[in-house]
Amino acid sequence: MSRPAQRAKTAARSGKTRPAEVQASALRQTRREHANETAEDYAEAIAELTAATGEARATDLARRLGVSHVTVIRTVARLQRNGLVTTRPYRSIFLTEKGTRLAEASRQRHELVVEMLRALGVPEAVAQSDAEGIEHHVSPETLATFQRFLHRQAGTPQK
Amino acid sequence: MSRPAQRAKTAARSGKTRPAEVQASALRQTRREHANETAEDYAEAIAELTAATGEARATDLARRLGVSHVTVIRTVARLQRNGLVTTRPYRSIFLTEKGTRLAEASRQRHELVVEMLRALGVPEAVAQSDAEGIEHHVSPETLATFQRFLHRQAGTPQK
DNA sequence: TGCAACATGTAGCTCAGGCTACATCATCCG
DNA sequence: CGGATGATGTAGCCTGAGCTACATGTTGCA
Numbered sequence: 001m002s003r004p005a006q007r008a009k010t011a012a013r014s015g016k017t018r019p020a021e022v023q024a025s026a027l028r029q030t031r032r033e034h035a036n037e038t039a040e041d042y043a044e045a046i047a048e049l050t051a052a053t054g055e056a057r058a059t060d061l062a063r064r065l066g067v068s069h070v071t072v073i074r075t076v077a078r079l080q081r082n083g084l085v086t087t088r089p090y091r092s093i094f095l096t097e098k099g100t101r102l103a104e105a106s107r108q109r110h111e112l113v114v115e116m117l118r119a120l121g122v123p124e125a126v127a128q129s130d131a132e133g134i135e136h137h138v139s140p141e142t143l144a145t146f147q148r149f150l151h152r153q154a155g156t157p158q159k
Numbered sequence: 160m161s162r163p164a165q166r167a168k169t170a171a172r173s174g175k176t177r178p179a180e181v182q183a184s185a186l187r188q189t190r191r192e193h194a195n196e197t198a199e200d201y202a203e204a205i206a207e208l209t210a211a212t213g214e215a216r217a218t219d220l221a222r223r224l225g226v227s228h229v230t231v232i233r234t235v236a237r238l239q240r241n242g243l244v245t246t247r248p249y250r251s252i253f254l255t256e257k258g259t260r261l262a263e264a265s266r267q268r269h270e271l272v273v274e275m276l277r278a279l280g281v282p283e284a285v286a287q288s289d290a291e292g293i294e295h296h297v298s299p300e301t302l303a304t305f306q307r308f309l310h311r312q313a314g315t316p317q318k
Numbered sequence: 319t320g321c322a323a324c325a326t327g328t329a330g331c332t333c334a335g336g337c338t339a340c341a342t343c344a345t346c347c348g
Numbered sequence: 349c350g351g352a353t354g355a356t357g358t359a360g361c362c363t364g365a366g367c368t369a370c371a372t373g374t375t376g377c378a
Contacts, residue, residue, distance in 0.1 A: 024225030030292040059355060066183030071336060090343060090356055120308050126300045133189040133296025141285045149279050218325060230366055249326055249373060
């Protein structure tokens with residue numbers, strides 16, 4: 001089996017594919033985003049539960065997020081370390097100022113992504129479901145573009 | 160501090176927010192997708208490297224994916240367990256039939272997402288970067304919708 | 319040919335995010 | 349007012365994905 005060895009590297013970099021470093025940093029970015037996904041999902045859920053029932057309890061969160069209550073408790077502990085929520089043993093969970101801001105931003109982004117998908121013709125249910133995964137990876141620039149697009153759509157009700 | 164306790168649950172379910180179970184399953188879906196993200200990224204990278212240089216080596220993969228070579232080696236071992244790649248100690252990494260299919264599907268999806276973002280007016284660089292995160296969460300339905308939209312756009316060069 | 323340089327592999331750690339099984343706490347109601 | 353029931357917490361496990369430090373293979377070239 002022949003091995004171009006060290007030369008291959010050079011060939012790869014001059015190749016027609018996107019430069020390795022560019023992709024690498026995009027992927028690093030994606031991984032970094034992933035670290036925030038959980039926090040955003042929790043913040044959103046806590047905000048919704050609080051709005052709906054006046055408080056967010058671990059068990060309700062667990063049901064809404066589709067995980068066990070143990071996972072909720074441990075994750076909430078981490079969110080508390082990071083200053084997003086406050087909670088006391090055997091008591092409800094509340095968002096801090098910072099957590100509230102995160103929840104609000106997430107909600108808005110979620111809505112915008114859903115509207116965007118809907119505007120393109122994606123069925124409501126699918127839009128909701130896909131948005132759950134997509135929303136965490138939409139950059140501010142892209143979000144702004146979505147907003148412009150939706151605005152334009154609203155202005156010119158074509159078809 | 161008053162606690163509605165068991166009643167709260169009932170109130171929550173009759174509330175105006177989307178039903179907990181619906182969101183829970185969407186989030187579960189997202190988590191499931193996440194498990195495949197790494198595999199898709201690796202498959203794509205291996206395919207590109209193989210196309211460009213005739214082989215995919217751990218070090219090149221590491222550079223392209225933005226991780227250490229150790230991470231690559233361990234992940235590749237897992238991909239091999241899952242039947243996506245073949246490799247022998249101190250030798251290059253090759254995609255299996257299954258891995259090739261995954262890579263191809265990922266590439267197509269990636270391209271489509273980038274085109275979609277571009278069509279909406281997102282700058283090229285941002286589109287590439289965002290697509291890296293978004294592509295893994297686009298359902299077949301949404302993908303098909305994108306395709307229809309792009310087709311329609313091509314037909315009616317408006318603006 | 320043999321060694322320097324580079325690639326690959328191993329050991330052992332961290333953290334996030336899952337889980338089950340079991341223990342403890344709080345509340346409501348008989 | 350004291351359980352029964354349900355919510356909360358703890359212990360301990362797993363997997364994935366990342367890392368550094370060190371060990372071992374491979375190979376090109378002096």
